[in-house]
Amino acid sequence: MAEKELVAIVTGANKGIGKAIVERLAARFEGSYLAQTTGASSLLIYLTARDESRGLAALQEVRNTAPASVKIEFHPLDINSTESIHALAKSMKERHGQIDVLINNAAVATKGPAFDEQIVEFTLAPNYYGTKEMCLAFLPLLNPTHGRLINVSSMGGVLSRLSSPDLAARFRNARAVPEVDALMAEFRADVKAGTWKEKGWYGSAYATSKMGVTALTRALAHQTRDKNGLLVNAVCPGWVKTDMAGPSAPKTVEEGAVNPVMLALDDIKGKSGTFWNDSGEYEW
Structure with a gap:
């Protein structure tokens, strides 16, 4: 009988949290809930970057730190390009x-x-x-019995930042x-x-983009x-020391990878359409 191999894709993975996610996926795959319940003995991770x-x-x-059961390959991906996204799919x-x-x-x-x-x-x-284009291109390819789609969002995009209850x-x-x-x-x-201010928006393009990501995630889960086995969730990795967040952030990239990888590999009791942070499932 041929050995079963799972396939994972991580976007924006050449540095920071994305690279740490690849490393943690590799380190935690063996013995994970996903490996056990699917009967998979190996994992192939595609590290993607523009x-x-x-x-x-x-x-x-x-690759230097990956166990023998995990293979890692590179595939180019520019998520600003529909052509690049569909070439990967x-x-x-x-x-x-x-x-x-x-x-x-x-x-x-932006800084x-x-x-x-x-x-x-x-x-x-x-x-x-x-992110939306990636989701729409890959949802048809995700295994409907156990697939996991995780969108990295942010607590910066919580709805309490909006001054308009209607928008929220x-x-x-x-x-x-x-x-x-x-x-x-x-x-x-x-x-x-x-x-924008009188309409009730929060004055941050990044925060509002992440409100969109979390809402998109919930809509896609709905x-x-x-597909009862396909779990679609959003997650905040926390405030992490990256080029984006700066050196004053309290968490390392390794710590920032914990929550996304948990949603990818662990038993989350079939939860889908939820938003997670360090405290667990968060009422967004």
């Missing part, structure tokens, strides 16, 4: 038919207090729209992707018009609720 040279450099580092379908774990980690954040239409467009492009309710109650798209479009339009 910059091929940086991705290949990271690949060499993570096509490659995975041709090579494996299905995949088992997708962790959408790739994101951007400093500046907040305008250009920053909003720059931030939402990968953080919301790129629309985010919280969204059950379809077009509803979330409409909220993101309104945010862009209100920033462009200079009316959309796939008939």
Whole structure:
């Protein structure tokens, strides 16, 4: 009988939390709940990154620490490019038919207090729209009996930051992707018009993009609720020392990888459409 191998993809994995997620997935796979319940004896992780040279450099580092049961390969991916996303999906379908774990980690954040239409467009492009495109491209490929889709979000995007109860309710109650798209479009339009504050938005493109990611996750979980084994969740890794968050953050990248990998490998009691942080499931 052929040995069963699971397939995982991690986006934005050439450095920071993404690279640490790859390392922790490799280290914790053997004996994990997912390995035991699927009967898999090996794991293939695709470390993806936009910059091929940086991705290949990271690949060499993570391969050095991976156990024999885990293989790690590099695949280029630019989540700002629909063509790149669908090239990866096509490659995975041709090579494996299905995949088992997708962790959408790739994101951007701007430095400093500046907040305008250009920053909003720059931030939402990968953080919301790129993540959405990844989800839609890969949901059909995720194993419906045990697949895990994890979107890295943020406590920075909690709905209490909104001054409009109506906006918060629309985010919280969204059950379809077009509803979330409409909220993101309104945010862009209100920033462009200079009316974002009076409309109740929070003045951060990054925070609002992560509100969109969490709402998207909940909508996709609702959309796939008939696939009882497929779990779709969002997670905050915490405030982590990365190029994005800066050196004053209290957590290491290794600590930041704990929550995403927990959702990928552990027994989370069938929870789907939930948001997690260090304290566990969080009432977003």
